[in-house]
Amino acid sequence: MKIAIIGTGNVGKAIGEALRSKGYEVAYGSRNPQSASMPQGVRVTSQAEAAKDSDVIILAVPYLALKETIHAVGKDNFKDKVVIDATNVMDKNMKWALGFKTSGAEELSKELKHAKVVKAFNTVFSQHMGSGNVNGEQLDLLIASDHDDAKTAVREIGEKLGFNVVDAGPLESARLLEALGMLNIHLGYVQKVPFEGIKLVRKA
Numbered sequence: 001m002k003i004a005i006i007g008t009g010n011v012g013k014a015i016g017e018a019l020r021s022k023g024y025e026v027a028y029g030s031r032n033p034q035s036a037s038m039p040q041g042v043r044v045t046s047q048a049e050a051a052k053d054s055d056v057i058i059l060a061v062p063y064l065a066l067k068e069t070i071h072a073v074g075k076d077n078f079k080d081k082v083v084i085d086a087t088n089v090m091d092k093n094m095k096w097a098l099g100f101k102t103s104g105a106e107e108l109s110k111e112l113k114h115a116k117v118v119k120a121f122n123t124v125f126s127q128h129m130g131s132g133n134v135n136g137e138q139l140d141l142l143i144a145s146d147h148d149d150a151k152t153a154v155r156e157i158g159e160k161l162g163f164n165v166v167d168a169g170p171l172e173s174a175r176l177l178e179a180l181g182m183l184n185i186h187l188g189y190v191q192k193v194p195f196e197g198i199k200l201v202r203k204a
Contacts, residue, residue, distance in 0.1 A: 001153070004029055004050040006069060007060035008036040010126040011086055015058060016042075018130030022160045027054060031072065051077040056084065056153060058121075063087040063097060063104055070111055078115040082150040083108070086121035088185060089178045096182055105144070105174035116150035118143055119174035120158070122181040123198050125188065132162025134196040141165045142180070142198070144173035166200065 001024060005016040008030045017039065020026045028043070029050030030036040036044045044050075051057050051073045061069050066087065070078075089104040091097045098104060105119040120143040121129065132139050141163035145151050151167060158165040168177060180198070187193040 001025070001056060001156075002027065002054045003056045003058060003157075004054035005058050005060055006047050006051065006073065008038060008044060009060065011121070011129070012058075012060035013038065014126040014129040015060060015086070015121065018161050019157070021130070024157075027051075029073070031068075047072045048074050048077055051081075054081065056082045056157070057115075058084040058086060059108075060086050063089050064092065066104070066108065067111075075112065075114075078112045081115055082147075082153050083112060083115045083117045084120050084154060085117055085174070088122050088181045090182060090185070094185065094190075096179075098178070100175050100179070103172070103174035103178050105178070106171055109146075109171060116145065116147040117171060118145040118147070118150050118154045119168075119171065119177050120144075120154050123177055123184060124163075125184070125197060128197055130161065132158070132164075137199060138162065138164050139197040140200050142168045142177050144168045144171055144177055146171045 003024050004027045005012045006029045016026050027050040029047035030044050033044040085105045085108055089097045109117040123142050141158040143154050155165045
């Protein structure tokens with residue numbers, strides 16, 4: 001499975017390096033490949049080149065940069081591929097950017113009509129994306145999509161990274177996952193609550 005990471009910030013680096021450590025073939029795409037700060041030996045190309053030959057594309061860019069990113073990658077490079085939307089739907093002031101009648105992932109799916117969009121990873125802090133656990137506790141990775149085969153691919157990725165993967169339902173559930181992601185950010189970075197991730201408590 002070839003995976004393209006679009007974005008070379010904290011999220012892109014964390015997911016990409018974790019996937020490389022698990023044996024995945026990873027290509028990094030950046031708006032400015034020459035100036036991207038990456039580990040030694042990691043090759044960074046344009047966003048379009050990274051996405052072109054991939055099976056899975058992970059969008060690890062700011063939400064407000066999605067339209068620009070889609071244009072840079074080119075819609076044809078998304079066709080028939082699993083597209084993981086890891087964005088947090090917030091504006092430049094870190095405020096909620098959408099209501100509850102839609103989600104960023106649903107709007108992305110409308111733009112990429114021939115791609116299989118999966119909402120995932122937005123409820124996990126970047127520092128834990130490579131291990132899937134905190135202090136020995138396995139974290140839950142919540143995913144949502146209208147495509148079962150795409151969910152299967154993302155489940156495989158999540159489980160290899162160490163997460164317990166939870167199917168949150170159709171892509172419409174991204175409205176809930178995006179709100180949960182915003183709550184994480186609010187608690188962790190605004191309220192400074194000392195918590196590290198989401199763990200569902202199972203029935204006995």
